[in-house]
Amino acid sequence: MKMxxxxxxxxxxxxxxxxxxxxxxxxxxxxxLIDKDTFVFAASGEFKPFSYVENDMTLTGFDVEVGRAxxxxxxxxxxxxxxxxxxxxxxxxxxxxxxxxxxxxxxxQRSKHVAFSTPYYYSGPQIFVRPDSKIKTVDDLKGKEVAVxxxxxxxxxxxxxxxxIKMYDSDxxxxxxxxxxxxxxxxxxxxxGKTAAKEGFKIEGRQLIERSEQAIVLPQDNxxxxxxxxxxxxxxxxxGTLSKISKEYFGQDITTKPE
Amino acid sequence: xxxxxxxxxxLTGSTNVFIDAMLLTLxxxxxxxxxxxxxxxxxxxLKISNVKVLGYISDIYVYLVRGTPLIVxxxxxxxxxxxxxxxxxxxxxxxxxxxxNGAYIAEIFRGTIQSIDQGQMEAARSxxxxxxxALRRIILxxxxxxxxxxxxxxxxxxLKDSSLxxxxxxxxxxxxxxxxxxxNFDEMTYLLIVAVYYLILVAILTLLVNLFEKKLAVxxx
Numbered sequence: 001m002k003m004x005x006x007x008x009x010x011x012x013x014x015x016x017x018x019x020x021x022x023x024x025x026x027x028x029x030x031x032x033l034i035d036k037d038t039f040v041f042a043a044s045g046e047f048k049p050f051s052y053v054e055n056d057m058t059l060t061g062f063d064v065e066v067g068r069a070x071x072x073x074x075x076x077x078x079x080x081x082x083x084x085x086x087x088x089x090x091x092x093x094x095x096x097x098x099x100x101x102x103x104x105x106x107x108x109q110r111s112k113h114v115a116f117s118t119p120y121y122y123s124g125p126q127i128f129v130r131p132d133s134k135i136k137t138v139d140d141l142k143g144k145e146v147a148v149x150x151x152x153x154x155x156x157x158x159x160x161x162x163x164x165i166k167m168y169d170s171d172x173x174x175x176x177x178x179x180x181x182x183x184x185x186x187x188x189x190x191x192x193g194k195t196a197a198k199e200g201f202k203i204e205g206r207q208l209i210e211r212s213e214q215a216i217v218l219p220q221d222n223x224x225x226x227x228x229x230x231x232x233x234x235x236x237x238x239x240g241t242l243s244k245i246s247k248e249y250f251g252q253d254i255t256t257k258p259e
Numbered sequence: 260x261x262x263x264x265x266x267x268x269x270l271t272g273s274t275n276v277f278i279d280a281m282l283l284t285l286x287x288x289x290x291x292x293x294x295x296x297x298x299x300x301x302x303x304x305l306k307i308s309n310v311k312v313l314g315y316i317s318d319i320y321v322y323l324v325r326g327t328p329l330i331v332x333x334x335x336x337x338x339x340x341x342x343x344x345x346x347x348x349x350x351x352x353x354x355x356x357x358x359x360n361g362a363y364i365a366e367i368f369r370g371t372i373q374s375i376d377q378g379q380m381e382a383a384r385s386x387x388x389x390x391x392x393a394l395r396r397i398i399l400x401x402x403x404x405x406x407x408x409x410x411x412x413x414x415x416x417x418l419k420d421s422s423l424x425x426x427x428x429x430x431x432x433x434x435x436x437x438x439x440x441x442x443n444f445d446e447m448t449y450l451l452i453v454a455v456y457y458l459i460l461v462a463i464l465t466l467l468v469n470l471f472e473k474k475l476a477v478x479x480x
Contacts, residue, residue: 046442048441048442052442053438053439055273055439056275057430057438057439081428082430083427084426087426087427090338091338091428095345096337096338096348170437170441172441173441176444176446200444201444
């Protein structure tokens with residue numbers, strides 16, 4: 001029995017010790033951060049031009065620059081962390097990152113698990129097909145094979161129109177497969193599709209399906225941080241920083257609500 | 260398929276990034292193999308002990324690990340238990356790989372230990388060695404030599420399995436390749452490049468295992 005007690009005690013010790021590491025730093029105003037001096041935000045790095053890496057693996061893109069601007073506004077050191085898109089919500093929930101600036105569309109399913117800031121850009125999914133395709137609108141998608149990125153809201157968008165859905169790790173891989181002759185269509189953000197077409201993918205945009213609002217993802221148990229991020233976003237909107245970053249990447253301002 | 264000159268240019272132009280990624284792959288592999296050997300030996304010994312309960316514990320461990328995909332185990336260590344304690348990214352990946360390798364290594368050790376002729380143990384015991392000493396001095400050294408070829412095989416599998424750490428934000432070889440590929444709209448080139456890096460690593464690992472085998476074979480004469 002002595003051996004058993006030892007075992008139980010040592011595992012308890014391990015749990016408490018490691019559990020201590022999981023505790024976030026608490027700031028004076030009640031907001032919690034992994035480290036009190038940094039703002040660790042997640043991005044996928046596989047969603048050009050919103051989030052991608054340079055050839056030396058430094059993270060950049062619209063999302064990442066917005067994240068950096070927000071961090072500066074908060075008076076914190078920005079730390080961009082790359083997590084595969086489908087793991088980001090879980091990552092924010094479990095404290096792998098303080099927040100995510102990763103083009104997350106606000107939707108009820110995600111809202112059950114995480115909190116959203118105010119939208120930092122407005123966009124919408126579009127149908128992409130090969131140039132010779134007859135598909136024009138969502139009605140033509142019935143029974144067709146549609147590819148989307150795992151964990152994106154486009155999967156549920158696609159489900160409304162067809163039962164035949166293929167999942168990919170990233171939107172770019174899905175578009176690449178489409179361009180290479182697989183599947184009938186891909187549903188993805190119109191900016192992403194447009195960029196891929198510019199890069200030489202043999203694809204064409206068809207119907208713009210709906211409007212969506214993209215926001216910063218935060219843990220639900222951190223209302224004070226949410227409040228501060230919203231204040232920071234509002235300041236960046238007012239002083240034109242958001243619009244400036246948008247024009248830099250898209251040549252247009254996608255950060256104001258369209259009519 | 261990309262042209263050879265394009266492949267070659269991309270290969271030479273990306274060495275800095277890929278060497279960093281390769282070092283991380285090597286660290287992950289080294290930790291997971293070393294810890295895996297310790298775990299494997301521990302559970303192999305439990306299995307061959309005379310205490311039935313210990314044997315069952317070993318069985319359950321091997322069953323759980325072999326019965327679930329590695330990617331599931333990695334996600335459990337990365338996300339699943341983070342409510343209790345938050346393992347750093349590297350350790351979540353390395354420990355998941357180690358636990359995974361450990362089960363296979365345990366089976367390798369158990370098989371090779373049991374393959375040593377019963378007479379060896381009987382002879383050692385009749386010379387007055389206690390069982391634990393006989394195991395340490397007589398059985399395990401012989402078993403380890405027999406275990407080397409399957410172990411080398413497992414190390415290679417472990418090296419390639421480390422690519423699954425890509426899914427929990429480790430910038431190792433596979434993650435760097437898919438990310439650069441997707442960002443340059445040029446996946447095939449980068450996948451071929453990463454294949455070259457893995458081939459080099461596996462060649463080195465194979466060489467090391469072979470050298471080690473030869474070295475142990477010399478002590479046999």
